[in-house]
Amino acid sequence: xxxxxMLALGESRSVIRDISExxxxxxxxxxxxxxxxxxxxxxxxxxxxRVGETLRxxxxxxxxxxxxxxxxAPGLMKARMAAARQESLRAGFxxxxxxxxxxxxxxxxxxxxxxxxxxxxxxxxxxxxxxxxYKVFVENAGAEAVVVPPADLSMQPDLAEFKKAVESGIKAxxxxxxxxxxxxxxxxxxxxxxxxxLRAESVKKGxxxxxxxxxxxxxxxxDGAEVPxxxxxxxxxxVCYSYSKSLSLPGERLGYIMVPPCVNESGKVFAAVCxxxxxxxxxxxxxxxxxxxAECADERPDIxxxxxxxxxxxxxxxxTGFECVKPDGAFYLFxxxxxxxxxxxxxxxxxxxELLLVPSDSxxxxxxxxxxxxxxxxTIRRSLPAFKKLAELYSL
Amino acid sequence: xxxxxMLALGESRSVIRDISExxxxxxxxxxxxxxxxxxxxxxxxxxxxRVGETLRxxxxxxxxxxxxxxxxAPGLMKARMAAARQESLRAGFxxxxxxxxxxxxxxxxxxxxxxxxxxxxxxxxxxxxxxxxYKVFVENAGAEAVVVPPADLSMQPDLAEFKKAVESGIKAxxxxxxxxxxxxxxxxxxxxxxxxxLRAESVKKGxxxxxxxxxxxxxxxxDGAEVPxxxxxxxxxxVCYSYSKSLSLPGERLGYIMVPPCVNESGKVFAAVCxxxxxxxxxxxxxxxxxxxAECADERPDIxxxxxxxxxxxxxxxxTGFECVKPDGAFYLFxxxxxxxxxxxxxxxxxxxELLLVPSDSxxxxxxxxxxxxxxxxTIRRSLPAFKKLAELYSL
Numbered sequence: 176x177x178x179x180x181m182l183a184l185g186e187s188r189s190v191i192r193d194i195s196e197x198x199x200x201x202x203x204x205x206x207x208x209x210x211x212x213x214x215x216x217x218x219x220x221x222x223x224x225r226v227g228e229t230l231r232x233x234x235x236x237x238x239x240x241x242x243x244x245x246x247x248a249p250g251l252m253k254a255r256m257a258a259a260r261q262e263s264l265r266a267g268f269x270x271x272x273x274x275x276x277x278x279x280x281x282x283x284x285x286x287x288x289x290x291x292x293x294x295x296x297x298x299x300x301x302x303x304x305x306x307x308x309y310k311v312f313v314e315n316a317g318a319e320a321v322v323v324p325p326a327d328l329s330m331q332p333d334l335a336e337f338k339k340a341v342e343s344g345i346k347a348x349x350x351x352x353x354x355x356x357x358x359x360x361x362x363x364x365x366x367x368x369x370x371x372x373l374r375a376e377s378v379k380k381g382x383x384x385x386x387x388x389x390x391x392x393x394x395x396x397x398d399g400a401e402v403p404x405x406x407x408x409x410x411x412x413x414v415c416y417s418y419s420k421s422l423s424l425p426g427e428r429l430g431y432i433m434v435p436p437c438v439n440e441s442g443k444v445f446a447a448v449c450x451x452x453x454x455x456x457x458x459x460x461x462x463x464x465x466x467x468x469a470e471c472a473d474e475r476p477d478i479x480x481x482x483x484x485x486x487x488x489x490x491x492x493x494x495t496g497f498e499c500v501k502p503d504g505a506f507y508l509f510x511x512x513x514x515x516x517x518x519x520x521x522x523x524x525x526x527x528x529e530l531l532l533v534p535s536d537s538x539x540x541x542x543x544x545x546x547x548x549x550x551x552x553x554t555i556r557r558s559l560p561a562f563k564k565l566a567e568l569y570s571l
Numbered sequence: 572x573x574x575x576x577m578l579a580l581g582e583s584r585s586v587i588r589d590i591s592e593x594x595x596x597x598x599x600x601x602x603x604x605x606x607x608x609x610x611x612x613x614x615x616x617x618x619x620x621r622v623g624e625t626l627r628x629x630x631x632x633x634x635x636x637x638x639x640x641x642x643x644a645p646g647l648m649k650a651r652m653a654a655a656r657q658e659s660l661r662a663g664f665x666x667x668x669x670x671x672x673x674x675x676x677x678x679x680x681x682x683x684x685x686x687x688x689x690x691x692x693x694x695x696x697x698x699x700x701x702x703x704x705y706k707v708f709v710e711n712a713g714a715e716a717v718v719v720p721p722a723d724l725s726m727q728p729d730l731a732e733f734k735k736a737v738e739s740g741i742k743a744x745x746x747x748x749x750x751x752x753x754x755x756x757x758x759x760x761x762x763x764x765x766x767x768x769l770r771a772e773s774v775k776k777g778x779x780x781x782x783x784x785x786x787x788x789x790x791x792x793x794d795g796a797e798v799p800x801x802x803x804x805x806x807x808x809x810v811c812y813s814y815s816k817s818l819s820l821p822g823e824r825l826g827y828i829m830v831p832p833c834v835n836e837s838g839k840v841f842a843a844v845c846x847x848x849x850x851x852x853x854x855x856x857x858x859x860x861x862x863x864x865a866e867c868a869d870e871r872p873d874i875x876x877x878x879x880x881x882x883x884x885x886x887x888x889x890x891t892g893f894e895c896v897k898p899d900g901a902f903y904l905f906x907x908x909x910x911x912x913x914x915x916x917x918x919x920x921x922x923x924x925e926l927l928l929v930p931s932d933s934x935x936x937x938x939x940x941x942x943x944x945x946x947x948x949x950t951i952r953r954s955l956p957a958f959k960k961l962a963e964l965y966s967l
Binding site: 176177178179180181182183184185186187217218219220221222226227230231234235238239240242243244245246279280282283284285286287290291292293294308311312314315382383423424425426427428440443444445446447448449450451453454455456457458459460461462463464465 | 683779
């Protein structure tokens with residue numbers, strides 16, 4: 176019969192999808208305006224105007240054969256140059272276009288990077304809380320996930336635990352900053368401490384340990400928070416990126432892998448990325464969107480809308496008595512369940528007030544709920560009395 | 572270090588790319604009009620008018636958030652319905668939309684299907700000549716390829732050899748009709764004989780053996796050739812499809828996997844396909860193109876242009892004395908090298924007359940050259956004297 180592993184993966188219910196279907200049923204029963212659905216991380220602001228304008232102009236002015244042809248596997252040179260320019264600005268030094276391999280989005284970037292690096296028996300460290308699909312990609316690549324817990328409400332990793340994981344023999348660690356589900360940004364201080372641990376172990380083993388920096392939310396930061404350029408802190412860093420959030424194009428599947436020249440034997444790592452893309456059936460990123468990217472890589476959506484939602488929700492919830500992770504980035508608020516209450520119980524209780532939140536156990540930590548605030552400001556305002564009732568339930 | 576397998580795959584030179592780069596150099600040296608480049612299978616006719624019109628209308632009329640959102644993993648229901656309608660027309664009975672899983676193109680369809688089916692130690696049969704990436708996908712899924720040679724110039728498989736392969740214990744066989752690189756179409760008679768062999772062995776083993784029908788060229792057929800609907804001949808058939816050729820959109824990465832209800836435990840097979848897609852990092856097919864598909868699935872490019880090229884080239888080459896596979900479909904002509912000459916030697920000799928052809932050994936057979944006639948009619952006309960000189964070289 177079919178592969179048991181793939182069958183199990185295909186049949187396993189996603190918690191987020193379950194909540195979203197529950198939401199559909201409630202919307203039918205009591206009306207959409209009475210359901211406060213914070214379950215899905217789909218951008219709620221449109222793509223920048225110039226994206227649509229550029230797509231229309233390309234369709235009007237470029238001949239069909241050119242516009243829709245296969246591109247080289249790593250992408251059109253001018254699209255790779257646009258991505259490299261973005262990275263160069265962050266780095267403060269020149270990143271060559273040859274470092275960029277365009278992909279069909281962040282999930283592809285991660286699946287390909289892991290496949291490129293992993294040898295049989297390898298371990299990959301994940302920092303909890305982490306995006307659930309990381310585990311799927313790690314296992315598909317033939318590796319084993321080692322989970323490092325957070326130190327505290329800051330959601331920086333517990334460094335003693337991280338050291339233990341690194342010394343247990345890992346090939347790479349995936350960092351995701353700003354973080355889904357917590358909104359936390361890893362500080363330069365945290366990254367430097369992690370780099371020291373990784374460097375010491377690399378030297379001891381005599382081989383590279385990689386950081387895979389998954390950064391789809393890096394432009395969505397608030398109050399001047401800074402997302403460090405990780406390769407400057409730890410050279411053996413491969414960056415995975417997606418335009419899903421920064422251009423509000425999640426369905427179009429466009430992202431990249433960057434293997435900067437500072438990576439040890441970067442040419443070999445880049446070649447392995449190309450090989451992994453081939454083996455997973457990726458031919459090229461969608462060509463129309465590559466042409467768009469060449470012109471629009473620096474565009475940003477209306478981040479102010481997210482910033483407003485965040486201030487409103489974080490202010491109201493902390494005032495009501497909830498403990499929350501300080502959401503420096505992304506569009507998630509990670510709310511601590513009251514003492515003695517599990518994340519799942521907390522989210523069940525929230526449902527009584529038509530608040531749809533995601534329990535944190537699927538993200539590898541206990542005792543939190545994720546609130547995706549990429550919704551309308553109006554939804555947030557109207558949800559506040561419900562959060563208040565939830566607080567009262569626990570006598571906060 | 573990185574995965575040795577992926578590194579080797581990333582570093583291995585593609586024969587087709589080598590020829591194409593040689594072509595670039597020659598074009599610089601002697602002018603593009605003097606190089607007859609038949610190396611690449613990129614559609615040479617534009618996408619149907621309605622495709623561009625629909626894309627422009629969608630960008631004008633549908634709000635950005637809806638148009639560019641994540642879709643469900645198997646695709647938008649109305650796009651799946653459009654694909655199912657196409658299949659129903661071919662089948663002559665109703666194929667439900669729930670049988671369709673949209674993908675990022677044919678390579679993704681194959682990589683996902685194989686990943687869904689393969690268990691450790693499985694064998695997959697390939698019918699030579701075959702598209703070289705099949706081997707990559709088979710090996711990535713953890714299976715071993717078993718190659719079945721063609722019977723003769725008809726490029727139908729040698730049935731005795733096929734029977735041997737099936738009896739050696741295979742999980743599935745990939746059939747590709749119309750075929751890249753030969754243009755041959757598998758006849759209903761061939762498919763029925765193959766089905767008999769597969770059925771007998773399935774019964775003996777007590778489990779399904781699958782046909783994976785890779786059909787990106789099925790609408791590109793000539794002189795009334797018919798491409799049978801394979802599931803009607805052999806029920807345990809999974810169809811892999813791509814719109815790269817039928818809508819001339821190779822760079823946009825849009826295709827599907829169909830698991831028809833006649834497949835044994837089709838629900839489980841479909842679930843395994845969903846699991847395999849997840850594990851390989853596929854989230855959904857590009858959303859703008861899914862909306863387009865809902866309206867344009869039945870459109871076709873100007874196949875008459877390919878038909879004209881085919882008639883011209885096949886006529887001229889056979890008249891000159893070359894033996895060719897009868898090209899019932901696709902846009903390739905498979906030319907036999909003269910007796911005692913290898914495919915590689917033949918293609919080297921052709922280069923002297925600025926004819927760029929692909930030797931057949933990369934397709935798993937010896938002694939042929941692939942001529943991709945998806946070029947302008949003018950290129951074909953102007954190339955004929957060069958083919959004549961090539962024939963004279965071998966005193967044909």
